[in-house]
Amino acid sequence: MYKQKPTPAWQKEQITEHTTSPDTESSISESFLEDDQKQKSFFDFPGPLFSVKIYPASNLVSVNTQKNLRAVTKDKKNKPVHEKLNFSWQILEGQGSLLSTNSEIVNFHAPNEPGLIKIGLTASQELLSGEKITCISEAILTITDSLIAQKNSSEKTKGLPGYTFQKAPGALWRSKYDSDKNLIIINNGHKDFVFSSQNKTLKLRYLCRLFAKELVKINFPGCSTDELLERLIEVSLYTEERLK
Secondary structure (H helix, E strand, O other), rough: OEEEEOOOOOHHHHHHHHHOHHHHHHHHHHHHHHHHHHHHHHHHHOOOOOOOEEEOEEEEEOOOOOEEEEEEEOOOOOOOOOOOOEEEEEEEEEEOOOEEOOEEEEEEOOOOOOOEEEEEEEEEEEOOOOOOEEEEHHHHHHHEEEOEEOOOOOOOOOOOOOOEEEEEOOOOOEEEOOOOOOEEEOOOOOOHHHHOOOHHHHHHHHHHHHHEEEHHHHHHOOOHHHHHHHHHHHHHHHHHHHHO
């Protein structure tokens, strides 16, 4: 019968030398894991400033209210950048005011008149090499108001539209409806608006008629001319009765 020969002593020593204990294997695994994490953290480190955006880029703001705007800065790989940044906010077009114009978040105070406001932002970063990177961004805020004070409507209904001004001198249109924003845009550059602005009461009545015209167009599509005119008179009386 075959019997296994005993292992020589020199082979036992060699096997012992090449055999690692569980503790040694664990420490090696942890070492590889730490190296991997360090490598990942190196690649996760953001690069230099590449772009800046204003958030939100467009929004509706009621007259005489406030709105916070934030600067979103990113590198070329779309990773957020936060180190060694300088900001400068300003109003490029329109009225209103800004608070904390040199910080990442600025507070915008809306004027008491509707209109379109263009906000400008400049973000800069100085690198260790001495090079200065500058990025700019712009945002449009629509300042809105309402002719008729309305109660809180349900979430499923849009409610009565608000209105804002857009200056388009020489254009034939007096007003138009923005269905996405539920907003009536009034051309405050039209000659009829300029004429009505000479008197506060006349201006309010002019706005009321434009408001009634847009409401009739929205709510009675496909009606005959006679029926639209009848509805226009009806809505005009309703709005004038409930003016602020």
